[in-house]
Amino acid sequence: MRDQQLVIVGASSGGLDAVLALLAALSPDYSVPLLVVLHQRANRESGVPAMLARNTHLQVLEVEDKLSINAGHLYVAPPNYHVLIEKEKLLSLSIEPPVNYCRPSIDVTLESAAFVYREWLVACVLSGANQDGAEGAREVKRRGGRVYVQDAAEAQVGTMPQAVAAAVSVDGVLSMGGMAEMLNRMNRSECAT
Numbered sequence: 748m749r750d751q752q753l754v755i756v757g758a759s760s761g762g763l764d765a766v767l768a769l770l771a772a773l774s775p776d777y778s779v780p781l782l783v784v785l786h787q788r789a790n791r792e793s794g795v796p797a798m799l800a801r802n803t804h805l806q807v808l809e810v811e812d813k814l815s816i817n818a819g820h821l822y823v824a825p826p827n828y829h830v831l832i833e834k835e836k837l838l839s840l841s842i843e844p845p846v847n848y849c850r851p852s853i854d855v856t857l858e859s860a861a862f863v864y865r866e867w868l869v870a871c872v873l874s875g876a877n878q879d880g881a882e883g884a885r886e887v888k889r890r891g892g893r894v895y896v897q898d899a900a901e902a903q904v905g906t907m908p909q910a911v912a913a914a915v916s917v918d919g920v921l922s923m924g925g926m927a928e929m930l931n932r933m934n935r936s937e938c939a940t
Contacts, residue, residue, distance in 0.1 A: 752779045752867045753816060753832070754930060755860055757853030757883075759786040759875030761903025763795070765923055766873065770803040770821075772927030777934045778819040781805065782830065782838070782860075784853045786875070789827035796823045814838040824851040832860040847879040857883025866891035869933065871926055873897040875907025881914035893918040895926055 758766055762785055785795060800807035805821040808814065814822070816836050824830040829841040829851050846852035853872065857880065860868050870887045872880040874897060884894045894917050899905030901922050912920060921929065 751864075752869070752933070753782065753860060753864050754779055754869045754871065754933075755782045755784065755853075755856060756871045756873065757784045757857070757875070757880045757907075758873040759849075759853075759877060759879065759904070759907055761874035762786070763798075764874075764903065765897055766799065767802050768923040769871075769873075769927050769930075770799065770805075772924050773803070774931045774934065775804055777805070777931060779930065779934050780816050780818055781821045782810075782816075782824070782856065783821065784824045784830060784851050784856050786849050786851070786879070787826040789850070799823060810838045810840065812838075812840045824856070826851075829855040831855065832863045834863050836863060847877050849877070849879050853880040854883035858886045861886040861890040861892055864892065868892035869930075870894045871896070871930075872908050872911045873923075874902035874904050876904045877907060878910040880907055881910045884911045884915045884917075888915045895919045895921055895929065897926070898922050 796807050796809045807821045809823050809825050810830050831839045846854050887894050896908035896911050896917050898920050899909050
């Protein structure tokens with residue numbers, strides 16, 4: 748069932764540290780696909796995939812157009828591209844205008860993923876300084892998926908998780924350890940319920 752599930756982690760200001768903490772707490776057998784959408788500066792090469800690869804057992808890939816989503820992989824949105832999920836469960840790239848002043852936008856990715864993965868989608872919104880993720884979270888919940896946010900008291904910048912929690916009834920407000928524990932339980936189960 749793991750190939751039917753997808754976890755999207757959205758983060759912005761202060762979010763890289765939160766992602767690293769999350770990865771450090773995942774169990775060695777964790778294999779549900781992860782897609783990390785991290786706001787990054789547009790005009791520079793990203794060192795994020797290499798940094799994440801040093802901190803996880805998952806195979807880390809920067810998203811390329813028409814890349815398939817597979818268990819045991821962690822996908823990273825490249826700078827200056829939106830990442831979309833196609834109905835064939837492929838990742839695609841878009842240079843449509845920024846949303847919430849961001850490209851990649853967490854909202855854009857969550858909205859497309861919710862349409863494809865429905866109840867098999869889990870969205871985790873971490874530290875960040877804007878509203879990105881709130882609209883996408885609405886679509887995730889509308890289509891039966893689950894939404895978790897980082898505890899704003901723990902986040903370096905609590906604006907983004909607070910905006911999501913204000914927009915939808917979240918399934919949990921968690922520390923990074925608690926979020927990893929939830930993902931580890933999901934990994935061990937046969938379905939994402």
